Amino acid sequence: MDELKNYLPHISLDCTIFGFHDGQLKVLLLRWKGTEDWCLPGGRVLHGENLDDAAHRNLQERTGLSEIFLQQFYTFGDVERYKNYSFQETLAKLGLPIELGKEIITRDVSVGYYALVEFAEVTPSPDFFTEECRWWDIDQIPPLLFDHNDMVTLALKTLRRQLSYQPVGYNLLPTKFTMPDLQQLYETILGQSLDRRNFQKRMLGYDILERLEERKTGGAHKAPYLYRFDKEKYEKALKDEILFVG
Amino acid sequence: MDELKNYLPHISLDCTIFGFHDGQLKVLLLRWKGTEDWCLPGGRVLHGENLDDAAHRNLQERTGLSEIFLQQFYTFGDVERYKNYSFQETLAKLGLPIELGKEIITRDVSVGYYALVEFAEVTPSPDFFTEECRWWDIDQIPPLLFDHNDMVTLALKTLRRQLSYQPVGYNLLPTKFTMPDLQQLYETILGQSLDRRNFQKRMLGYDILERLEERKTGGAHKAPYLYRFDKEKYEKALKDEILFVG
DNA sequence: GCAAAAGTGTTTCGTCTACACCCATGT
DNA sequence: ACATGGGTGTAGACGAAACACTTTTGC
Known part of the structure; x- marks a missing residue:
């Protein structure tokens, strides 16, 4: 907090962190102190820090992970982004001085x-x-602060579209996984x-x-084969934007 | 210039403006005063102004057009974005005081x-x-200031990809145009x-x-039919992201 | 009448889709 | 033995790509 001046003013970043567990796509959310209000993890950019680095730093702080697939998808710049929300109210709940609001409340x-x-x-x-x-x-995300519900929606939409021209899975699955695992992720x-x-054929076809x-x-039943991604070919496919299932 | 304080600091926007003429895709560029240095049109965001509105305002100022198809595609946040460039040098060329550099030089x-x-x-x-x-x-764009060549490249890449899931042309062609015109644009x-x-079949198929x-x-030769976009259906296709030629 | 561009329809090919049978494992 | 899930191959449907002939117009 005492380091507010180290950050670029009026610029923030928010991350929709997708995880996959128990056949469910999940998103990491934060609950504000003393409230029932949830929001996306977010942060600010240091002077002299690359935007992407700031996002990585933030992710690292929230998840403990350093090697992360991270993709910028949209910049939210409406003045009314905060309309769902009263900063004063929250500052009161947090027991922080209202003056602080001035620092944070300015439009980001x-x-x-x-x-x-x-x-x-x-x-x-x-x-x-x-x-x-x-x-x-x-599918059970509550109403979030600010425009964060919009962010999750657009993030998911972008991720889905990404699936149509880039491989996905390297960062969502353990190193070794079965074909049904991968399919469940896609589904x-x-x-x-x-x-x-057809799924298996396609996936193997991408080489x-x-x-x-x-x-x-x-597991019960017939033992499925384990697979792993060929990192090199995977990276190449990412780079070349090979056409994938839409 | 005397209104610098009205803008959000550390945030700017740059526009790659595509036009189409004589069978060529074109981009609008600006040349700095007293130099041979070209760059993209860009601008800043007013306090209390939506980001998209700022982009529209900027476009309007450079092109005189108010109804424009405008799409945000990426936010460039590297600290080293300016490595191609010396602000001091340019300020000198412009005959502006070096102190001004302080105002502008800070990272955007x-x-x-x-x-x-x-x-x-x-x-x-x-x-x-x-x-x-x-x-x-x-294909004749010179080396541009800052990271603007990267911006043009990514803008074009995004536009090409957009072509695969959204119709394009409404904003690049005159109201009435021929099928060969449209095809030339796509090509x-x-x-x-x-x-x-095949092109004609596909285009007509999109309805x-x-x-x-x-x-x-x-014109010489057989007279081609004129077409126009059905605005309503076009907008719907844009919204629904109907799959187009990739 | 000839060159150059535009209008139109059919066949071919490859890809995605739908679908069925056999095998392995735990209960 | 049987229920459940996993491994594999093939036939049909669909859409994209390839392709040719006729028509119009200016020179």
Whole structure:
């Protein structure tokens, strides 16, 4: 807080952090101190800090992860972004001086990022303004502060579109995974079910997966093969924007 | 200049304005006073002004047009964005006091927009810092100031991708145009030639064009039909993101 | 009448979709 | 043995791509 002056004024960033667990797409949300108000994790940019670096720093602080797939998707610049919200009210709840409001209340242009992270690797941590940080199912997100519901919606829309020209999964799945795992991820993101056989054919056709000798043990029924992404080919596909399932 | 304080600090916007003329995709560039340095038209955001409104205001000032297709595509936030450039040098050329550099030189995060405009309707006008404003063929753009070449490249890439899920042309062509006109536009944006017959079939299939009785006269050879966009259906296609030619 | 551009329809090909059978494993 | 999920191949539907001939117009 005493370092407010180190940040660029009027610019903030907000991250929609997607995780995948139990067949559910999830988003990491924060709850403000002393309130029932939830919002997206966000932060500010230091003077002399790259915008992307600021986003990474922020993600690192909230999730503990440093290697993260992070994608800027839109910059929210409406003056009325805050219409859902009274800063004064919250400052009161937080027991902070109203004058502080002056510092924060000024209008921010916020750069929206979305991140894909491996659920199991994340250790959610609240920040200065918040006291709880946890995953929410994408379809059970409560009304959020500011324009954050819009941000989640647009982030998801962008992610879905991204699926049509770039591979996704490297950052959402554990290193080794089964084809059904990958399919479930796609189905969850797209919100629709896909044909098992066609899905497999397509995925293998992209030539970014490596099938391991190993099979997934322990589960009931026939043991599925394990796969891992061929990092090099995966990165190339990302870069080339190979056309994927739409 | 004396109104610098009215703008949000550390935030700017830059516009890649596409026009189409003589079978060439063109971009509107500005030349700084007393230099041979070209750059994209850009501007700043007023306190209390929506980001998009600021972009529209800027476009209006440079082109005289008020109804413009304008799309935000990326926010450039690297600290090193200015590495191509010495502000001091330019201030000297402009005959402005070096102290002013302090005001401007501070690092900006810039929101990139691209616009599609009807070439013939535009009246290019320089701004305070520049003395020339004119169209450049997309493939003859000189090295630009700052990271503006990157901006043009990404704008074009985004525009090309947009072509694959949204119709384009309403804002780049005159009200009445021929099918070959439209095809040439697509070919120019995509940088590849397309089959005449398939193109026509596809375009008509999207059901956003209205064929007029009228034909284009005056040209040599067989007179082509004139078409115009059905505004309502066009807008709907834009909104629904109907899948288009990729 | 000839060159150059525009209008139109059909066949071909490849891809995506739909679909069925066999196999492995735990209960 | 059986229920459940996983592995694999094929036939049909659809849409995209390739392609040719006729018509108009200016020179």
